Every structure is written in C-alpha cells, then in structure tokens.
Amino acid sequence: MKVELYCDGACLGNPGPGGWGYLLRVRLASGVQEKEGSGPAPDTTNNRMELMAAIRGLEALTKPCQVVLSSDSQYVVKGIQTWLRDWKRRGWKKADGKPVMNADLWQALDVELARHQVEARWVKGHAGHAENERVDRLANEAAQTLGAS
Secondary structure, eight states, rough: OOOEEEEEEESSSSEEEEEEEEEEEEEETEEEEEHHHHHEEEEEEEHHHHHHHHHHHHHHHHSSSSEEEESSSSHHHHIIIIIIIHHHTSSOOOSSSOOOOOOHHHHHHHHHHHHHHEEEEEOOSSSSSHHHHHHHHHHHHHHHHHHHO
C-alpha cells in the first residue's frame, strides 16, 4: 500500500516546550483516507520534534507500506537519505568521531524505516504547501499546550 506521510515539529524556544504532528494519507479506489496525530514534549528541541513527527507517523502504520515521507526539515530528510547509513556503519558516530546528536531518536526512526519502504522528500516550509501547513499547525498547537503559562 502506498502512503503519504507529512510530518513537522515545532519548539517554543530551542530548547523549550515542543510539539510534533503528522498526517497520513492513503488514496484508495473508494476515496482518500487520512489520519492525523500530534503530541507535546517538555524541554526539547526543534530537531527532536521533527524526528518524533516522523517516528510517530511511521509507528501509526499497522503494516509495512511504501511511504513517501515529506518534511520541511533538511535534518530529517538528509538524515534518512544519507547520514543514517553512515552513522550506523560508524557505531552512531559522525564523520568527526563525535556522537550523533539525538541518537536515541535516530535509532527509533531507523527501526521504523526498516518496517517500510520510505522515500524522504524535502518540502519548503511556510510556503503555502497545504499539508505542510497543516502538520505545522498540529505541531505548534501541541507545543502551545505546554508553553501557555
């Protein structure tokens, strides 16, 4: 089954309260089915929330799928396309020998990527891309549930 996954993260401050959001879309002969998800996280970073959005979106799939993952995060897209393979080969170290930042989430994402055939695509953020704007709202609303004081 082919699935579109749109994901985004947000952070009020960096670090600060954060949120993640995703949209799954499947086009069937009977029509389009969609599922959204979002959630907050205290004292986090934008990159961690970007990763969480991708992880949670892939986790929401109950069986292996062909997934086109769209994100406005170069960090997530380049990580999936290139860096992850090298980090694993080096024992979760970067080319300079330093530990990979957010290795816990990259490892969780790696588990989910292994379940599916994933093509990661970068989309320009805040540029009128309807699905990206939608998941941006989800992520920001989730972050605001912790950031409002």
